[in-house]
Amino acid sequence: MSALGELQRLGTSKGGPPPRKRDNKAAFLFLLPWFAGLLLITAGPIVASLGLSFTDYNLIQPPEFNGVENISRMFGDERLHRSLGVTFIYVFVSVPLQLLAALGLAILLDRGLRGLPFYRSAFYLPSLLGSSVAIAVLWKQIFGAEGLLNQVLGVFGITGRGWISDPDTALSTLIVLNVWTFGAPMVIFLAGLRQIPVMYYEAASVDGASRWTQFKKITVPLLSPIIFFNLVLQIIHAFQSFTQAFVVSGGTGGPSDSTLFYTLFLYERGFARFDMGYASALAWLLLIIIAGFTAINFWAAKRWVFYDD
Numbered sequence: 001m002s003a004l005g006e007l008q009r010l011g012t013s014k015g016g017p018p019p020r021k022r023d024n025k026a027a028f029l030f031l032l033p034w035f036a037g038l039l040l041i042t043a044g045p046i047v048a049s050l051g052l053s054f055t056d057y058n059l060i061q062p063p064e065f066n067g068v069e070n071i072s073r074m075f076g077d078e079r080l081h082r083s084l085g086v087t088f089i090y091v092f093v094s095v096p097l098q099l100l101a102a103l104g105l106a107i108l109l110d111r112g113l114r115g116l117p118f119y120r121s122a123f124y125l126p127s128l129l130g131s132s133v134a135i136a137v138l139w140k141q142i143f144g145a146e147g148l149l150n151q152v153l154g155v156f157g158i159t160g161r162g163w164i165s166d167p168d169t170a171l172s173t174l175i176v177l178n179v180w181t182f183g184a185p186m187v188i189f190l191a192g193l194r195q196i197p198v199m200y201y202e203a204a205s206v207d208g209a210s211r212w213t214q215f216k217k218i219t220v221p222l223l224s225p226i227i228f229f230n231l232v233l234q235i236i237h238a239f240q241s242f243t244q245a246f247v248v249s250g251g252t253g254g255p256s257d258s259t260l261f262y263t264l265f266l267y268e269r270g271f272a273r274f275d276m277g278y279a280s281a282l283a284w285l286l287l288i289i290i291a292g293f294t295a296i297n298f299w300a301a302k303r304w305v306f307y308d309d
Contacts, residue, residue: 053281058274070281080282082257083265086171090261091238094178099230102182106189107219123183135177136247140164143173164248167258174244174259185230192226193219221306228305232297239290242267262286 053070055063074080105123142148143163150160163169196219204214220227242263245254251268253260266286270279 049280049283052277053284055277057277057280059276060274063277066277070278073278074281074285079257079260080265083253083260083262086258086260087239087262090171090175090178090241091235094175095231095234095238097175098179098182098234099185099227101179102186102230103189103223103227105182106186106193107215109186109190110193123186133243133247136244139173139177139244140248165255167254167256170249170254170258174241174248177244178238178241185234188226188230189223192223196222224305225307228297228301232294235293235297236290239263239286239293 052063054065054067056066056069057063140147144150145160145162145165147163149163153160161169163173200218200222201214204218209217240263241261245259245261245264246267248254249259249264251264251272253264253268262282263286266279266282269275269282
């Protein structure tokens, strides 16, 4: 009889449950607070918002069912369409630039620089502070009409502009802010680079492969699962960006709605105009958009993500 069978026999003969069942009960007890939080704090409001999306609700009067009126309003809401356009530009421009900056710096740090823990912490710090109000205020001070950037340009005799107040550059400042917070994907890239066997590069060098060829044929394929992971996370994070646009634009969406993120438009409808029924429908549209892009990424991953197995 195996050791596991003997332990189960002894546990049963003493009148108690087998050790495996006792361990399962302990696991369920430890997970119970998490399940309670999931049902009461997360799942409950999600289901409630789905119901509210089919109502006319202003937080004061009871919700009134209005069918698909909130959904039909979306097709004719021009400001909603502008917010979607701004958000798509922000996501499709800032995320690739952020990942390229993170990967490039991770490759440099992977070469064994002195003081690597310091550089890793220093570059990771903006990711911790990038979505905070303090950094958004700092960004406003840098790119304002009297900000630091214009002061530096003035030293060289260049007349600056109000980068945040100009519709042509306001969104670009927020894109730069998102790119600047590349620390989190950089740390993940650096960990992935450390897992690539050195013998692959040594064999490629013996065969005369250049560094660019090694990067294309070795680094990118073996790092593709990490690239895919960072891509999915950063796209979701970019779609949910709110604090930067709210602080920089003063909650108005900026000049000519140039920084009117979708989340900012949703916040305005729900908490400024108290149109909670429509805001709930907008929230579900955002969920569908994020789920759609995530599904597309998983579908496309079959064609470019390489796994060892």
